Amino acid sequence: MIKAVIFDFDGVLFNSREVQRKALNESYRLVVKNGQPSFEEFLxxxxxxxxxxxxxxxxxxxMAGYYLGLIKENAGGVKIYDGINELLDQLRRDGFRLAICTGRDKKSTMQLIxxxxxxxxxxxxVCADDVLYPKPNPQILNQAVGQLDMVKESCVMIGDSCNDLICAKNAGVKSIAVGWGDTSEEVLKQQKPDFFVRSPEELYECIKGRELLLSVNY
Structure with a gap:
């Protein structure tokens, strides 16, 4: 039975794509000067x-210092996805414990929260600077599960990237891939998440039964 839902941040709760793109390009310009980095590789x-x-x-x-500064400076351009507030309200009302497990730094994460x-x-x-080894290493997810005081079988990881899904698999936690983030459905399904959903409404329907089968369900 699922009792805790652990969310990735960017691409699941928040749409930060354009802010990240601009921060990457500008930090590259400030340090490297010429050319432009691959945002697709970055994602x-x-x-x-x-x-x-x-x-x-x-x-x-x-580039990291410039990038983080630009992310903070342009936080107003990061928007919560439609349907996420309603999803969080519903899950809370249903009694689920909720957590965030993100590759973001703590400062910018809490700023947006x-x-x-x-x-x-x-x-x-739990953020990248709370652990020694970020995703796809399972340390960050194991720490979140431990702080929730839950067993892994009672938790599910919600992610939009291959690293999210690999992290969940490495930690022995069930996973749900979402289709509104930065990675294509085809690429996500190659990682064999336990479920794949295309909207926050569908995600709620998937979670609320509290029983996620270990077989792939698309």
Missing amino acids: SHSGDSIFNILKKMGLPEE DMNSLNDYFDVI
Whole structure:
């Protein structure tokens, strides 16, 4: 029986795509000067920390400070997805424990939580700078489960990236992939999530039964 729902942040709760694109391009311009980084490659590493993403892309570590500053400066451009407030209300009313498990840094995560008055929804928030090893390493999800004081069998991870789904698999936690984020349905299904949903309304219907089968259900 599912008792706790653990959400990724960007691409699941919030649409930050354009703010991330602009922050990546501007931080690249400030440090590298010429050319433009691949935003598609950047998105393929979603869920990991900005420091690890830059390293994987072969980009200068110096970009991270500029990137994080630009993300904070342009937080007003990050919008909560339609239907998410209603989803969180419904899950809370139904008695589910809620958590966030994100590759974002703590400061920018809490900034958006505060700006959108979401503080009362979440029991636990674990960010990339709370752990040594971000997604897809299971440490960040294991920490969230531990802080919720739940067994893994009672939890489900909601994600929009391959790293989210791999993290859940590595942690032994059920997963639901969402189709409104930054990764295509085809790519997500290659990771064999337990469920795939296309809207917050469908996500609620999937969760509220509290019994998620281990077989793939699309």
